[in-house]
Amino acid sequence: MAATERYDITIIGGGPAGMFAGFYSGLRTAKTQLIESLSELGGQVQALYPEKEILDVAGFPTIKGSQLIAQQNNQFKDFPIDIFKNQTVTDIKREADGFEIVTPQRITHTKEILLAIGNGAFTPRKLAVENIDSFEGKQVFYSVSDLEHFRNHEVLIAGGGDSAIDQALMLEPLAKHVTLVHRRDQFRGLEYMVEKLRNSSVTIKTPFLVKDIEQTPTKQLNISLKRVKTEDQFEQLLVDDVIVSYGFISDNKAVAGWHVQFDEDHRMLKVDSKMQTSEPGIFAIGDGVLYPGKQQLIATAYGEAPTAINAMMQQIYPDKRGPVHSTSLKIKKD
Ligand SMILES: Cc1cc2nc3c(=O)[nH]c(=O)nc-3n(C[C@H](O)[C@H](O)[C@H](O)COP(=O)(O)OP(=O)(O)OC[C@H]3O[C@@H](n4cnc5c(N)ncnc54)[C@H](O)[C@@H]3O)c2cc1C
Known part of the structure; x- marks a missing residue:
């Protein structure tokens, strides 16, 4: 098994939440990897309803699922984020200065983790x-x-x-x-x-x-x-x-071993107002999290991503000033 890259931030899950977090992490110039178990990014949108016209994403009166994901891909293509598809994170282990991330193909190391896993890996009923x-x-x-x-x-x-x-x-x-x-x-x-x-x-x-x-x-x-x-x-x-169209069975069994706290019915991850789970250094966003008033929507997931990434950056680099808005961040292009 090949070792061993070291990242600031590891994003697990490449649905709309994980993709936007990847982009934002790139804006903050964090060394980032994004790991997705499916062969394509886009989560539920790409896998379940690529042809559906979505009406409730700000800025797009109507947009097809696959087009929205294509736009998200465009949005982070200029940032040096490492993206690994067809890899499922099976374990995460705490180390002295962060975490070990285990997939069947690789072991890597990261300072902080962002879980953007939706309701887990899903298969159709x-x-x-x-x-x-x-x-x-x-x-x-x-x-x-x-x-x-x-x-x-x-x-x-x-x-x-x-x-x-x-x-x-x-x-x-x-x-x-x-x-x-x-x-x-x-x-x-x-x-x-x-x-x-x-x-x-x-x-x-x-x-x-x-x-x-x-x-x-x-x-x-x-x-x-x-x-x-x-x-x-x-x-x-x-x-x-x-x-x-009988729905999907989601499987988040692997997460049970990661020590993060679920809500009472064991399906959703509890997070605080900065999107941090019960485990310091492990954050979570998107459909997989629960807090009062949570809506399982793309728009909600987009809002949660900068909250989490900025809080993670604050922990990793306490001396770095946080952003006011995107133009206050330096965009690196080759
Ligand atoms: C039929 C349908 C229609 C919808 N229509 C709308 C709509 O019109 N408007 C709207 O706002 N919302 C809609 N939604 C909801 C919307 O799709 C979700 O809110 C959104 O996809 C959540 O994004 P996410 O990134 O949190 O999770 P997901 O899209 O579920 O993505 C999570 C990703 O994480 C990956 N993953 C999970 N575990 C692991 C692991 N261990 N290792 C690696 N990868 C992992 C999964 O493979 C998946 O790709 C709809 C949902 C459905 C099912």
């Missing part, structure tokens, strides 16, 4: 039908990363939350036809979006569950839908693609 693996990535998807794939296709979306409704409305103008299948008559999505859905051309089938998928000789998918709370009421539907 799968459709419980036989042979699902053989369709995944070809005709069964867990997110929409290539809108064009669905053009003029007959599409079934399974799920009843915000994400399922967003996907149905996003594909409606492009697909041949969209059917949304949900196991309850009521939807969990935002009222405004549910109303939009009900006024759209999307066919809503409730309360039904996807029970079986078979490929036809013409390579379409024959979907068997079972009416909930019945044993024998089935309907068949012929589609080209299925998008499963």
Whole structure:
């Protein structure tokens, strides 16, 4: 295992929170590494809803998820931050003058740590039908990363939350036809979006569950839908693609060994007003933290990043003056 770079700040997690913190850390000229377990930066935005139009990021009346992440990538490309993708931090250990950061590939050392891990590494909740693996990535998807794939296709979306409704409305103008299948008559999505859905051309089938998928000789998918709370009421539907939007399972088991304190239900990291966790030198921002009034939004995560980085810099370099605003910081370019 290769050793051993030494950093001022190590950011764990490359979602919108970690990326903005990386940029800001660069502005403060801290020697920084950012470690992300997925193959791409962008967290939930890139992995779960790259094609969604986001309406609540300041400065952008509307922006696609993937475009927002592309802009964030642009924002820190001029700063000498070391970015490591496809690496999951499995352990952190306190040392005399900071921490050891362990991934399966490397051990590095850092003075302070910023956890921007969202709700942990996440995986999609799968459709419980036989042979699902053989369709995944070809005709069964867990997110929409290539809108064009669905053009003029007959599409079934399974799920009843915000994400399922967003996907149905996003594909409606492009697909041949969209059917949304949900196991309850009521939807969990935002009222405004549910109303939009009900006024759209999307066919809503409730309360039904996807029970079986078979490929036809013409390579379409024959979907068997079972009416909930019945044993024998089935309907068949012929589609080209299925998008499963049953949510994601997040896994933050590794963090349990890092001694940082969680809130009562053990899911969120407790932080103080400077975003420091219960462990001195370990800070946390974004969806993974909890404090009174916390909102799990991109805008909130962006605000938390400078608070954390400036507090970390204050601890690492007590004699350095903190910034007033970005133009008071020196931007280094080659
Ligand atoms: C369908 C959907 C729609 C949404 N729409 C909006 C919207 O319109 N507006 C809005 O403001 N918010 C929206 N959100 C919420 C928004 O996406 C989150 O608030 C935001 O992504 C939080 O960013 P984050 O960086 O804290 O966490 P995440 O985006 O979850 O990123 C965390 C990253 O950390 C990585 N990671 C975790 N553990 C490790 C580890 N041990 N080692 C290495 N890497 C690790 C993960 O792989 C992940 O990439 C939406 C969420 C969903 C699911």
